[in-house]
Amino acid sequence: MKTIFGKKITALFLTIAMLTVALAGCSSSGKKGDETQTQGKEEDTYTVTIYAPYAATTEDCDAIAAKVSEITEKLIGCKVELARNVTKEQLNLALTSGEKLDLFYAFPWEVSLPSMASSNQIVAIDDLLKQYGPDMLSSISADDFKCVTVGGKVYGIPMNKDKAQARGFLMDKAIADEVGIDYTVKKTYAELEADLQKVKEAHPDIWPIVANAGTMMRPLPADTLGDSLGVLENALLDSTQIVNLYDSQSYKEYASYMYKWVQNGLMMPDAANTTESYDTLIRSGVGFGTFTPIKAGFEAEETRKCGKDIVAVTMYDAHSITTMVNAAWCIANNSKKPDKAMQMLNLMYTNPEIANLLVNGIEGKNYKYVDKDKNIIAYADGVDASNTGYSVVGWAWPNEQITSVWQGDDPDVWTKLGEFNKSAKSSPAKGFVWDNSNVLNEVTACQNVVSKYEASLDCGSVNPDEALPKMNDELKAAGLDTIITEKQKQLDAWLAANK
Amino acid sequence: MNKTSSKLKHKLRQFKKFLPFYLMMLPGILYLIINNYIPMFGIVMAFKKFDYKLGMFKSPNIGFKNFEFLFATKDAFTITRNTLAYNAVFIIIGTAVSIAVAILLNEIRADKAKKMYQTVILIPFLISIVVVSYIVYGFLNTQTGYLNQTILPLFGRKSISWYSEPKYWPFILVIVQLWKSFGYNCIIYYATLVGIDKGYYEAAVIDGAGRFQQIRYITLPGLKVTVITLTLMAIGRIFYSDFGLFYQVPMNSGVLVDVTNTIDTYVYRGLTQLNNLGMAAAAGFYQSVVGFLLVLTANGIVRRFSKENALF
Numbered sequence: 001m002k003t004i005f006g007k008k009i010t011a012l013f014l015t016i017a018m019l020t021v022a023l024a025g026c027s028s029s030g031k032k033g034d035e036t037q038t039q040g041k042e043e044d045t046y047t048v049t050i051y052a053p054y055a056a057t058t059e060d061c062d063a064i065a066a067k068v069s070e071i072t073e074k075l076i077g078c079k080v081e082l083a084r085n086v087t088k089e090q091l092n093l094a095l096t097s098g099e100k101l102d103l104f105y106a107f108p109w110e111v112s113l114p115s116m117a118s119s120n121q122i123v124a125i126d127d128l129l130k131q132y133g134p135d136m137l138s139s140i141s142a143d144d145f146k147c148v149t150v151g152g153k154v155y156g157i158p159m160n161k162d163k164a165q166a167r168g169f170l171m172d173k174a175i176a177d178e179v180g181i182d183y184t185v186k187k188t189y190a191e192l193e194a195d196l197q198k199v200k201e202a203h204p205d206i207w208p209i210v211a212n213a214g215t216m217m218r219p220l221p222a223d224t225l226g227d228s229l230g231v232l233e234n235a236l237l238d239s240t241q242i243v244n245l246y247d248s249q250s251y252k253e254y255a256s257y258m259y260k261w262v263q264n265g266l267m268m269p270d271a272a273n274t275t276e277s278y279d280t281l282i283r284s285g286v287g288f289g290t291f292t293p294i295k296a297g298f299e300a301e302e303t304r305k306c307g308k309d310i311v312a313v314t315m316y317d318a319h320s321i322t323t324m325v326n327a328a329w330c331i332a333n334n335s336k337k338p339d340k341a342m343q344m345l346n347l348m349y350t351n352p353e354i355a356n357l358l359v360n361g362i363e364g365k366n367y368k369y370v371d372k373d374k375n376i377i378a379y380a381d382g383v384d385a386s387n388t389g390y391s392v393v394g395w396a397w398p399n400e401q402i403t404s405v406w407q408g409d410d411p412d413v414w415t416k417l418g419e420f421n422k423s424a425k426s427s428p429a430k431g432f433v434w435d436n437s438n439v440l441n442e443v444t445a446c447q448n449v450v451s452k453y454e455a456s457l458d459c460g461s462v463n464p465d466e467a468l469p470k471m472n473d474e475l476k477a478a479g480l481d482t483i484i485t486e487k488q489k490q491l492d493a494w495l496a497a498n499k
Numbered sequence: 500m501n502k503t504s505s506k507l508k509h510k511l512r513q514f515k516k517f518l519p520f521y522l523m524m525l526p527g528i529l530y531l532i533i534n535n536y537i538p539m540f541g542i543v544m545a546f547k548k549f550d551y552k553l554g555m556f557k558s559p560n561i562g563f564k565n566f567e568f569l570f571a572t573k574d575a576f577t578i579t580r581n582t583l584a585y586n587a588v589f590i591i592i593g594t595a596v597s598i599a600v601a602i603l604l605n606e607i608r609a610d611k612a613k614k615m616y617q618t619v620i621l622i623p624f625l626i627s628i629v630v631v632s633y634i635v636y637g638f639l640n641t642q643t644g645y646l647n648q649t650i651l652p653l654f655g656r657k658s659i660s661w662y663s664e665p666k667y668w669p670f671i672l673v674i675v676q677l678w679k680s681f682g683y684n685c686i687i688y689y690a691t692l693v694g695i696d697k698g699y700y701e702a703a704v705i706d707g708a709g710r711f712q713q714i715r716y717i718t719l720p721g722l723k724v725t726v727i728t729l730t731l732m733a734i735g736r737i738f739y740s741d742f743g744l745f746y747q748v749p750m751n752s753g754v755l756v757d758v759t760n761t762i763d764t765y766v767y768r769g770l771t772q773l774n775n776l777g778m779a780a781a782a783g784f785y786q787s788v789v790g791f792l793l794v795l796t797a798n799g800i801v802r803r804f805s806k807e808n809a810l811f
Contacts, residue, residue, distance in 0.1 A: 092774055095551075115774055120552035270641040273662045273750050333551045441568040444769035444778070448574060451768050452756040461663050462754065478572050 046337050047079040048072075048344045051091060051104035052358070053396050056084035060361060060389035068357050075351075076343040082358070084390075094334070095121045101332040102341040103348075105396055106156060108323040112226070113330070114435050117150040122330040124153035128342040133157075135350045146431035146498070147325040156328030157345060161395035162295035162417060164320035164424030167219040170302055171289030172282055173309035175199060175206070183313040189257045192313070196266045199288050209261060210287030211271035212278040216258070216458040217291045220250050221316040223427040224323055225491070226434035229446050230484040235319040235427035240495060242488045244480060246453075247472050255468065258460030271459035279306045294318075296420035297413040304385060304408065318424035322432055329398050349398040359403045361390040370407050378407040432494045439486050442479030449474045544780035565781035574765060582761040585669075585745075586737040589676050590730060596681045598726070601688035602718055606710075617689075620682035628679075628743030635675060635748050662752045669758055675748055676741070684729065688722060695721040727801055727808045735794040738786045739763065762786060 065082040072078055088110040094101045095116070106113055106122075116122045129137050136157055144163065148156040169192060176183055179198040187195070196208035222228075222245055223235035231245040245251055261267035268274070268287070281287035283306050292302075294312050302310040329348070331341045347354050360367045360377060366388060367377045379388060394400030401414040410416060436443045453471040456462045540555075545565055547558040569575060600620065607613045623631075638645045639661035647658035661667060699717045708716065740761035749759045760768075766782040794810075802809035 088771075092771075096776060111774060119548075119774075119776075120550050121774075270660055270662065272754075273641075273752060440775065440778070441571040444568045445572040445574060448756075448760075448765060448768050451751075452753040454753060456663060456752075456754045461660075478574075 045073060045077055045079050046340050047081050048102045048341055049081045049100050050083070050344075051086045051094065051101060052082065052084045053086055053105055053107070054084060054393045055391040057389040060366065063365070064357050064361055064390065067362060068354055071351070071354055072344065072347065075347065076340065078337075078340045078344065080344065095332060098334050100334060100336075102335040102337075103329060103345055104332060105159075105327070106330050107327050107396075108226070112436075113148060113155060113326055113328060114150045114226070114433055115437070116330070117153070117155045118435070118437055121333050122155050123333055123335065123338050124155055125157075125331060125338075125342060126154050128331075128338060129154065132339060132342040133346040133349070136346060143426075143431055144325050147322045147433065148328045150433055150435070156326070156330040157349060157398055158325050159327050159329065159395060159397065160349070160399040160401050161327070163325045163421045164318045165293035165295055165324055166314050166318040166424075167217075167221060167316040168292060168294045168312050168314040169219065169289055170292040170294075170299075170310055170312040172306075173311045175203065175288055176311060178202065181313075183311045186314050186317075188315070189253065192315070193257070193261070193266070196261070196288075200266055203288070206288050207266075207268040207281075207286060208288045209267040210278050210281040210290050211268065211274055211459050212290060213275055214272050214455055214459070216271075217293055218251075218254050218458055219291045219315045220245075220254060221319055222248070222250070223319075223321040223429050225321075225429060225432065225487060226323065227436065227443070227447075228450070229443060229480060230487040232427060232429055235321050235429075236317060236425050238428055240428050240491060242484050242491065244472065244475065244484065246450075246457075246468060246475065252464060252468065255457045255460070255464035258458065259463055260460075262460035267460050270461060272455040272461050282310075283307045296416045297409055300406075300409045300413075304406065307385065318420065319427060320421070320424045320430055321427040322430055325430070326433070327396075345398065350402070352402045355397065355399055356403045359394045359397050359400060360392055361388075366390045367392075367404075369404075374411055375404045376407055376411060377404040428495075429491055431498065432491055434487060435490065436483075439479070439483050442482050445478035446475055446480050446483060449478050541780060542784055544777055545784040546781075547777055549776040561777075565775075565777040566785060568769065568778055569782060569785060574760070577757060578760050578762050578765045581758065582738060582740050582763075585672065585676075585740065585761065586733070588673055589680070590733045590737070592673065593677060593681060593684060593733075594726060594730060596677055597684035598688055598719075598722060600681060600685045601692055601722075602714060604685070604689050605692045605718070617686065620685055622682070623679045624683040626679070628741070628747050631675065631679060632743070632747040632750065635671070636750065639671075662750055663754045665755050665758045668749060668755050672744060672748065672759070676744055679744075687729065688725060691722055691725045692718060724808055727805075728810065731794065731797050731801065731810055734797045735790050737793055738790045742767065 061082045061084055065080045068082070069079040072080055086104070091104060091111065093099070094104075106116065113122075117124070125133075140158060140160075144158045145154055148154055148158055169187075171181070171183070176195075176199075179195075179202050181195045181198065199206065199208045221234050221236050223232040224245075225231055225242065228245055230242045231248075232239065232241070233243050233245070233248045233250060258267060262269055262271075278287065278290040279302075282289070292298075292312060294314060295318075299310055299312055302312070329345055331338050331345070335341045348358060349355075363369065364380055366380055366383065368380045370376045370378050379385070385391075392406070394403060397403075401417065405411055405413055449471060452474075453462075453467055457464060457467055457471070544555060544558075546560055546562060547555070547565075548561045549555075550558045553559075604613060604616060604620075607616065626634075636644070639647075641647055641658060641660050641662070644661070646661070651658055659667070661671075695717065700713055703713050703717060740763045742763045745759050745761050746764045746767065749755045752759075762782065766779060769778075798810050
């Protein structure tokens with residue numbers, strides 16, 4: 001027994017000794033390598049790494065980055081590296097692991113600006129903005145900056161896109177005209193139901209309503225106040241009373257109609273488990289329409305996406321809430337040179353040539369000019385929405401409004417979008433940024449309850465008369481009331497400070 | 500004096516004798532240290548409010564606050580129950596099925612057939628869980644699924660909306676897990692079986708033992724050590740659930756959460772939305788501690804009954 005123990009000890013010491021030697025070797029040589037590398041880098045031009053969403057091939061990204069680099073090397077002395085197709089998971093991983101990353105998009109429905117700010121995953125940009133981004137500082141309204149302000153500091157540049165949305169239902173125009181749907185007037189659920197019945201009768205093989213990959217863009221005018229746990233029921237009204245969305249009359253009404261529509265065959269069944277997006281379903285003629293947020297120029301954009309003429313009927317007027325504005329471009333804490341990143345961001349926001357390259361790709365390869373004077377473009381020859389190597393999602397970039405207009409869009413689309421943003425009713429809580437750090441446990445628990453029920457309620461798979469009371473009981477047990485109290489306290493303080 | 504020096508000499512000789520083995524062990528140990536031991540310092544993260552600017556060690560300490568969310572609701576009970584119960588069922592049924600199939604394999608005499616069966620059994624283990632989830636979807640899809648379209652009509656049953664009926668899922672998950680994993684364990688048991696001295700069987704035949712008696716008195720006792728080792732290792736991981744199985748296979752269907760939520764999926768659902776490193780580290784730490792205690796307990800029990808078979 002003793003000898004075995006002795007052997008083990010010898011073995012252990014031996015390994016430790018060898019390991020120290022090996023590791024010592026590693027670390028000293030590693031350090032040297034690092035030093036030479038950083039020295040080399042300082043002499044080289046800095047490369048700003050940009051992460052952007054939605055599909056694109058690596059070849060196209062590299063080609064576009066090379067073109068952009070040509071311009072930026074002259075203007076601000078740095079190169080650009082571009083990666084698209086970035087998912088929420090990849091983004092989180094890059095931020096967490098310290099991967100090289102300078103600029104990235106932050107959608108409020110994917111990542112939370114306040115939580116990234118409070119854990120210092122992103123950089124506060126007030127000083128950088130004054131120094132390198134005066135144009136942005138002057139062209140973005142103070143109200144919009146409020147939406148990206150956490151703890152008194154600005155953490156991002158709001159995308160210059162639609163900052164308000166109406167709620168409604170988009171549909172295949174050909175069928176709508178055929179059965180005689182009037183899509184020019186505002187409709188209630190009951191009126192919409194009558195229309196959808198007509199579609200069902202004329203085309204029994206088409207689902208009048210389809211879901212979008214297991215989710216529904218429910219047509220509710222609520223101000224979600226960041227995370228839907230405690231909301232203003234109707235952003236179009238002036239009340240600042242925070243309530244439980246899933247206990248509100250408007251949600252009940254919506255869920256009841258969805259359930260009814262699944263029962264009477266208007267809505268595709270088991271929609272919560274489908275993986276196809278609404279545009280695929282409408283393009284292939286499986287579906288007629290779906291609920292949607294609506295903005296200026298929306299119908300032309302959807303027509304391009306679905307490959308069919310699309311019209312939309314409004315159910316709730318345009319309103320603007322914080323999460324529609326605080327989709328922002330941020331500088332990651334990983335950035336070695338935040339000043340260069342800021343200069344780059346400023347160019348992306350103000351330089352039409354760079355903005356066009358990043359949004360639309362390379363002329364002749366990805367797009368071509370239809371009318372150069374009016375700045376109207378279309379897909380390059382042999383390219384269309386289904387085979388392009390660089391998908392065009394203008395609003396996801398810092399400033400789509402300085403880029404070319406696509407054929408089929410209103411040539412004045414950017415002016416109209418600006419007017420639309422201005423004319424929309426602002427939620428009384430617009431600009432309020434919810435900080436959930438005091439109630440994280442409750443938020444985690446409640447989010448688990450929501451993910452349990454939400455998709456099936458939204459898609460009408462379960463009877464809300466049974467599921468909703470259960471869901472609300474569980475939300476209560478998970479501490480929703482604590483969240484609402486905390487949120488109300490923060491909102492009241494914010495309202496008092498911003499009167 | 501003389502005694503110690505001779506002892507030392509003896510040790511040195513021993514050391515020289517085993518030197519090749521130590522060298523062989525080295526890559527494995529290095530791997531363990533780099534992959535399993537160095538990251539252990541990350542445990543401190545479970546007690547920090549993580550700040551990316553300050554880094555791991557300088558972030559402010561917040562004690563056990565990160566652990567609270569695990570026990571904040573009655574979910575804690577559900578997820579612990581699901582994790583433990585599913586894994587217990589997997590261990591028990593999985594071991595039984597694997598041993599049974601290994602014995603059957605061992606009884607097959609035709610070499611080609613044996614090779615073919617081995618391969619066929621192992622294939623599910625090699626398939627990615629995402630692919631498995633779509634195979635399951637192919638069976639269970641309400642409109643186009645094989646069960647609803649072909650099997651159920653055969654018995655004159657109405658189609659079932661599988662992904663919104665929690666009551667079926669404990670069975671579905673167990674079946675899927677067994678189908679996917681038994682091949683691998685079965686190969687390990689089979690390897691042990693092949694190692695059993697053929698002389699025992701010959702002696703048994705001479706003594707007049709039939710097939711079943713051979714299995715009972717030679718094969719099963721021969722498997723005992725392997726069974727204990729594999730089971731102990733499985734118990735060590737009983738607090739970890741196969742994330743893919745519980746998240747991908749039910750297609751993340753919310754209605755099923757009561758029967759498919761395990762600690763891993765709960766943490767994933769909660770934290771993908773919050774992006775909080777400290778809480779994720781806390782959950783991992785909690786799982787490790789409980790897993791470690793379970794291994795100690797299980798090993799202690801084994802040691803009481805048959806000392807030579809315990810792991811340590």
